[in-house]
Amino acid sequence: MTVFLKAARVIGDLDDEFYRDERQRDVWNEASAVGFQLTQWVALAAAALLPWLAGRPGAWTAIGILVAWFIVSIVTQLYARQRDVDLYATAKLWRPRSAAAAALYLVGVVGIFLRLHYDSEPFENDLATWAGRITGAAVALALLGGGFAWNRRRTRRRRAEEDARDALEP
Template identity: 45%
Template sequence: MMKAMRFVGDLDDDFYQDEHQRDVWNEASAVGLQGVFWAVFVSSAILPWVAGQTGAWISLALLITALFGSVLTIVYAIGRDVDAYLLSNYKRPRVVLSMALYLLAVVGIMVQLKFDTFQESSTWLGALAGGLVGAGMAIAAVKHRQQRSKRRDEAEEVL
């Protein structure tokens, strides 16, 4: 997978041999990626409410695409032994705002697509259980990464 991601990012190009160019390009890429995420979150939060069912489907596609890009970024970083979660602060205003936009988009999608099965209590219980399990797994994964990083740092200190 790392080879495929290196190919997608064209990371073996001569362009990356110059350290200044590489650093500036990496910063520019981070700014561009965050710009795309903000555009996706804002448009996904608005579309279901102003464009009905069509907007909800577009919003859902945008959120899935953003998730794909986010997962690729995180997997690549982890593959290079960088833990983005280690120093993450989820209380920052920009994180809270982006999550609020995301949740507004999800609620809009659910309202506009009016899934009939959401009226059944078993569906809501399943969604709640799935959300709790998913959140628990995410917390466990972050804790595991933090412990792994701590062990790696301790091992480096011994050397």
């Protein structure tokens, strides 16, 4: 067992007698998933609203919230991967809820950027600024398209491997 998994067992108190009962463990895992998702949504909503409603202090607070949100998300995925569960191989990633979460995240990031960068000076609209915005948007869209294509290939490959495995089983 890796150091990461040992630390996760301690943080999650996974060796408690409570987990020995199968039904309790299943219900608690579902409840934890609901709590985790609710925490994710609250963090994204707070980070999206704070820069717009509370100015610069809200922007700094939103950065802290997004950093915590990111760390918790990554640790959750790493734990699953350490236990041989790959979210990206089995889950349909771009659903309406994923798009809503991405939109909240982007509203927060844009709000943070505008509050911290432009709060003391006017929002510039010269030709070079617009060229940078358009170039950045094009690069972001290209990366997003590449990510979608990569995910589709990965999903097709996983399904083909599963079909091949199923064909070999009696």
